[in-house]
Amino acid sequence: xxxxxxxxxxxxxxxxxxxxxxxxxxxxxxxxxxxxxxxxxxxxxxxxxxxxxxxxxxxxxxxxxxxxxxxxxxxxxxxxxxxxxxxxxxxxxxxxxxxxxxxxxxxxxxxxxxxxxxxxxxxxxxxxxxxxxxxxxxxxxxxxxxxxxxxxxxxxxxxxxxxxxxxxxxxxxxxxxxxxxxxxxxxxxxxxxxxxxxxxxxxxxxxxxxxxxxxxxxxxxxxxxxxxxxxxxxxxxxxxxxxxxxxxxxxxxxxxxxxxxx
Amino acid sequence: xxxxxxxxxxxxxxxxxxxxxxxxxxxxxxxxxxxxxxxxxxxxxxxxxxxxxxxxxxxxxxxxxxxxxxxxxxxxxxxxxxxxxxxxxxxxxxxxxxxxxxxxxxxxxxxxxxxxxxxxxxxxxxxxxxxxxxxxxxxxxxxxxxxxxxxxxxxxxxxxxxxxxxxxxxxxxxxxxxxxxxxxxxxxxxxxxxxxxxxxxxxxxxxxxxxxxxxxxxxxxxxxxxxxxxxxxxxxxxxxxxxxxxxxxxxxxxxxxxxxxxxxxxxxxxxxxxxxxxxxxxxxxxxxxxxxxxxxxxxxxxxxxxxxx
Numbered sequence: 001x002x003x004x005x006x007x008x009x010x011x012x013x014x015x016x017x018x019x020x021x022x023x024x025x026x027x028x029x030x031x032x033x034x035x036x037x038x039x040x041x042x043x044x045x046x047x048x049x050x051x052x053x054x055x056x057x058x059x060x061x062x063x064x065x066x067x068x069x070x071x072x073x074x075x076x077x078x079x080x081x082x083x084x085x086x087x088x089x090x091x092x093x094x095x096x097x098x099x100x101x102x103x104x105x106x107x108x109x110x111x112x113x114x115x116x117x118x119x120x121x122x123x124x125x126x127x128x129x130x131x132x133x134x135x136x137x138x139x140x141x142x143x144x145x146x147x148x149x150x151x152x153x154x155x156x157x158x159x160x161x162x163x164x165x166x167x168x169x170x171x172x173x174x175x176x177x178x179x180x181x182x183x184x185x186x187x188x189x190x191x192x193x194x195x196x197x198x199x200x201x202x203x204x205x206x207x208x209x210x211x212x213x214x215x216x217x218x219x220x221x222x223x224x225x226x227x228x229x230x231x232x233x234x235x236x237x238x239x240x241x242x243x244x245x246x247x248x249x250x251x252x253x254x255x256x257x258x259x260x261x262x
Numbered sequence: 263x264x265x266x267x268x269x270x271x272x273x274x275x276x277x278x279x280x281x282x283x284x285x286x287x288x289x290x291x292x293x294x295x296x297x298x299x300x301x302x303x304x305x306x307x308x309x310x311x312x313x314x315x316x317x318x319x320x321x322x323x324x325x326x327x328x329x330x331x332x333x334x335x336x337x338x339x340x341x342x343x344x345x346x347x348x349x350x351x352x353x354x355x356x357x358x359x360x361x362x363x364x365x366x367x368x369x370x371x372x373x374x375x376x377x378x379x380x381x382x383x384x385x386x387x388x389x390x391x392x393x394x395x396x397x398x399x400x401x402x403x404x405x406x407x408x409x410x411x412x413x414x415x416x417x418x419x420x421x422x423x424x425x426x427x428x429x430x431x432x433x434x435x436x437x438x439x440x441x442x443x444x445x446x447x448x449x450x451x452x453x454x455x456x457x458x459x460x461x462x463x464x465x466x467x468x469x470x471x472x473x474x475x476x477x478x479x480x481x482x483x484x485x486x487x488x489x490x491x492x493x494x495x496x497x498x499x500x501x502x503x504x505x506x507x508x509x510x511x512x513x514x515x516x517x518x519x520x521x522x523x524x525x526x527x528x529x530x531x532x533x534x535x536x537x538x539x540x541x542x543x544x545x546x547x548x549x550x551x552x553x554x555x556x557x558x559x560x561x562x563x564x565x566x567x568x569x570x571x
Contacts (some may be wrong), residue, residue: 045263046273080559083374087555093566150562158561159309185288188266188273189309219268227268230503238499241321241507242492245514251330252518256333 029177031055032199032211039186039217041224047188050215052197053181055174060201060208061114061131062180063125063168066104069214073099077155079148096152097135100192103127103156105164106182108171114202123200123207127153127164160187192217269506270314278308279509283516287326288297290517291333291524292531293540295411295461296323296487299547310509312565313522318506318513320491323355325514327488332520334481337529341432341478345485347439348446348464352490355450362455376455379425383452386467388544394470395537402534417471433474433482446486453490461487462544469537477531484521 017088031054039048056062074097078090105111111126121129131149140148156162169182180199194216201209229237266273282304286297298319306314334340367373424438445467453460461483468479499505528536 041266043266044264045266077563078566080562080564087374087377088557088559089374089377089555090564094563148563149447151561154565155561189271191271223266223268226507230269230499230505230507234500234503237507238496238505241499241505241510242324242495244507245321245325245495245510246328246492248514249325249330249518249521250332252325252329252522253332253336256522 006057014112014236028203029055030057030060030199030209030211032197032213033212034197034215036186037215039215041188041192041217042221043223045051045223048186050184050186050197051072051181051201052184052213053179054199054211055177056171056180056199056201057203057209058173058178060203061108062171063105063111063114063200064169064182064201065108065125065198065200066102066184066195066215067098067124067198069196073101075099078151092138094148095137097137098133100130101161101193102187102195103130103162104184106168106184107166108169111164115205115207119207125200127162130162141216160185161189186215186217190217192219265508265512267310267506267509269504270310270318270509272309272311274308274310274509276512279512280516283322283326283513283518284520285516286513287329287517287520288527289520289543290323290326291330291521291526292480292528293461293524293536293543294330294483294487295540296327296491297461297517298323305509310506311504313502313504314509317483317495317502317504319502320494320498320511321505321507321510322513322517323487323491324495325510326517327491328520329518330484330525331481331488333522333525334477334484337477337481337525338432339477339481340485341430341474341482342485343428343481344430344433344442344472344474345467347442348449348468348482349486349489351443351446351448352450352453352460352464352486353493355407355447355452356454356490357450358447359451359454361433362451366455377551377555378450379455381465381548381555381561382550383463384544384551387463388541388548390470391466391537392545394539395534395541398534399538414559421471424435433472435473437472442472460490462540463538476536477528480528480536564565 031050033054035051035053036048039050050066052064074095077094077096079092079094080088081091083091102229103128107114111120112128115123115125117128120126121132124130131153134149134152136145136148139145153162169180172179172181195215196212196214198210198212202205216251218224226237263276264273265276282301286301289295289300290297298316301319301322302312302315305319306312310318331340363376421437423443424440426439427436428439429436446464449460449463449467454461464483464486465479468474468482469476474482495505531539
């Protein structure tokens with residue numbers, strides 16, 4: 001009886017150890033924490049610095065992604081081409097759908113080395129996945145689509161709202177599991193909305209764990225008041241803008257009159 | 263110090279728009295142009311969305327042209343009668359120009375026609391003003407001059423033969439009411455097609471076609487621009503929600519001051535000197551536009567609604 005009990009306990013222990021090795025829960029728990037979860041756009045707002053940190057297993061690679069949590073936008077773009085042989089003109093208006101307002105990727109190794117294209121696409125990781133999800137109308141040919149998408153990503157990068165980099169994640173060994181940290185320069189160009197910061201733990205070409213933290217960006221104070229007024233009370237906003245400009249023009253004129261420009 | 267612009271959704275150093283406003287306001291007071299053809303591209307370069315840049319520029323021009331008109335009115339340089347007739351023509355021409363753009367867009371070659379018109383008009387106006395002003399200065403030096411350019415006598419006779427002749431006392435000229443009405447309409451059409459206020463077109467028209475003295479031209483042009491920009495600002499704010507009032511405030515802080523300083527400087531310069539400076543400015547913008555049109559752009563994709571003025 002005693003022999004049987006020892007055997008059962010040993011078997012259960014071995015099974016637990018095996019299961020732990022085979023499933024994500026075997027890894028040290030993946031956590032994520034953003035230091036600024038609520039970014040306020042006030043009058044002096046010039047972007048923010050968002051530090052993302054957490055714990056991870058020592059044996060995994062990490063991919064960190066920031067993107068809009070809610071629906072992606074639609075943008076109108078102009079395509080340039082040569083006219084009359086030598087003049088560069090806007091020749092066509094394009095509508096690009098499913099555009100993420102913000103798209104940042106940081107990883108410990110190039111994402112293409114960590115996951116196969118199908119997994120990258122399924123999880124929306126990397127520029128190729130973003131390009132895949134973009135819809136362009138009128139629909140261009142395959143070659144032109146490739147060129148347009150490359151230019152679209154460059155345009156977004158120049159506006160500081162897209163970036164993808166390798167090696168900017170600092171990892172510190174810790175007996176309880178590694179700690180990681182990366183700092184994102186949150187651009188002022190990112191519009192108000194809900195964003196998600198996601199960390200993926202990758203091991204042997206597979207995502208073995210994932211954690212997410214929300215970041216909300218919202219307008220406050222006079223910025224919110226003026227934006228709301230411009231959108232929802234346009235007639236009053238336009239009249240006030242004109243009235244104040246006229247007053248300012250006359251005001252300065254009166255000051256100079258007093259100063260004696262004659 | 264940075265400020266966040268609620269409609270442009272952009273943060274900029276507070277000093278940059280003030281300095282831009284000061285520079286463009288200075289030119290406004292000097293030459294009687296709104297400066298939209300300079301300010302809008304500069305704002306786009308600062309990262310302001312093109313549609314917001316164009317609309318907000320109109321808003322700040324309201325302040326700069328009010329300041330400039332007021333300064334010129336005190337100096338006796340505004341011909342209100344002429345300005346109102348040109349304005350009436352300009353409104354009609356603007357409506358016609360908008361319809362013309364619709365037709366061009368439907369034909370699919372609007373951008374080509376607009377840019378080509380822009381470059382040609384700027385080039386022709388700038389070259390003509392420069393050549394004529396240099397010739398006038400030369401004539402004066404040879405003491406064989408009178409201050410009015412003597413070119414098209416046929417044109418002068420034609421204008422004189424038209425009905426509804428009226429005297430424009432401030433400008434010291436007599437024309438048929440139909441003449442400024444026609445030229446106002448013409449400039450209005452071109453301004454609408456090119457997406458600009460039209461000051462740099464109206465100034466040469468008043469100088470060479472209506473034979474007005476340069477200083478009265480500047481004041482009257484600003485008066486006309488003021489009304490155009492009031493209309494454009496309201497329409498942009500109401501229909502497109504693209505006027506960023508905070509940005510306009512920063513720009514007008516500089517431009518209202520610049521317009522006053524420009525007016526003072528303008529008084530110290532002679533009419534021909536002013537024309538030469540304006541011609542150089544217009545030609546410099548032409549060269550910049552031709553360069554932009556011919557050099558291969560870095561990106562073949564850009565935001566829509568952008569080329570403004």
